[in-house]
Amino acid sequence: MQVFGLLGNPVTHSLSPPMHEAAYAELDLDARYVTFEPAPEALEAAICGAQALGIAGLNVTIPFKQDVLELVEPDDLAARIGAVNTIDFSGETPTGHNTDAIGAVRALRDHDVALDGTAVVVGAGGAGRAIAFGLADEGMTVRIANRTEQKAHDLADAVPNATGHGLGDLDKLLADASVLVNATSVGMESDETPVPKAALHDELAVLDAVYRPLETRLLRDARAVGATTVDGAWMLLYQGVEAFERWTGNDAPVSVMNIALRERL
Numbered sequence: 209m210q211v212f213g214l215l216g217n218p219v220t221h222s223l224s225p226p227m228h229e230a231a232y233a234e235l236d237l238d239a240r241y242v243t244f245e246p247a248p249e250a251l252e253a254a255i256c257g258a259q260a261l262g263i264a265g266l267n268v269t270i271p272f273k274q275d276v277l278e279l280v281e282p283d284d285l286a287a288r289i290g291a292v293n294t295i296d297f298s299g300e301t302p303t304g305h306n307t308d309a310i311g312a313v314r315a316l317r318d319h320d321v322a323l324d325g326t327a328v329v330v331g332a333g334g335a336g337r338a339i340a341f342g343l344a345d346e347g348m349t350v351r352i353a354n355r356t357e358q359k360a361h362d363l364a365d366a367v368p369n370a371t372g373h374g375l376g377d378l379d380k381l382l383a384d385a386s387v388l389v390n391a392t393s394v395g396m397e398s399d400e401t402p403v404p405k406a407a408l409h410d411e412l413a414v415l416d417a418v419y420r421p422l423e424t425r426l427l428r429d430a431r432a433v434g435a436t437t438v439d440g441a442w443m444l445l446y447q448g449v450e451a452f453e454r455w456t457g458n459d460a461p462v463s464v465m466n467i468a469l470r471e472r473l
């Protein structure tokens with residue numbers, strides 16, 4: 209039996225176990241997906257232990273995504289983002305990957321969104337970093353807007369074809385943009401939005417990384433102005449799909465994983 213899992217703290221309410229196990233059942237794979245909550249000081253021991261025990265792969269979430277970078281061999285994208293959310297134990301040394309970036313890209317592609325032109329990414333934390341690199345690597349021009357403006361400038365310095373801004377300029381930044389991503393926590397279990405409705409328009413595709421609630425105020429506003437909307441469960445789904453495909457070498461049963469996820473949201 210192959211064992212996969214999630215390393216984080218807390219992970220008790222994670223949707224990854226049912227999503228991955230639905231895929232194992234669909235493809236008849238002899239595998240399980242379990243959650244682990246090591247103490248921060250035991251992180252290195254946890255990764256060495258996982259390798260010694262023959263664990264096949266681990267996802268990594270808050271608060272360990274950055275610290276794990278030092279403990280595995282990161283690929284180029286994970287190193288540039290500065291965070292690892294997927295560890296592969298199949299080689300001599302564990303390798304680190306970041307499927308959050310491609311998760312956002314595939315969520316948009318799934319909705320037939322063209323990834324050329326200009327994207328506005330609101331937020332410059334962990335999610336914002338991954339998404340900004342993901343969209344820039346697709347060839348988009350990326351405008352990063354963040355409450356703490358300096359963080360947007362710092363991130364823009366690292367991302368190709370990117371500029372940094374404060375939140376005050378959002379209407380100007382969005383006027384000729386084709387993609388908007390909310391990578392802040394604003395709207396999570398609240399009816400707030402980081403983007404004024406007046407700045408939205410019908411040429412936009414709007415992805416909200418927040419998935420609780422599934423229809424955030426931002427997405428409700430976006431739908432009302434005729435924009436394409438992509439909820440946060442799509443991004444969660446595709447980061448999992450990418451991890452599954454890397455670990456197992458199989459094409460993921462995307463619709464089965466999507467149903468397993470949405471049943472629990």
Ligand code: ATR
Nearest residue numbers: 331332333334335336354355356359391392393394
């Ligand atoms: P994550 O890993 O989920 O991205 P994070 O690294 O803590 O989490 O980043 C949270 C992001 O949400 C940041 O961009 C943060 O802005 P600051 O850098 O200014 O802190 C943003 N954020 C959180 N609360 C916000 C609020 N009330 N208004 C605007 N932005 C907010």
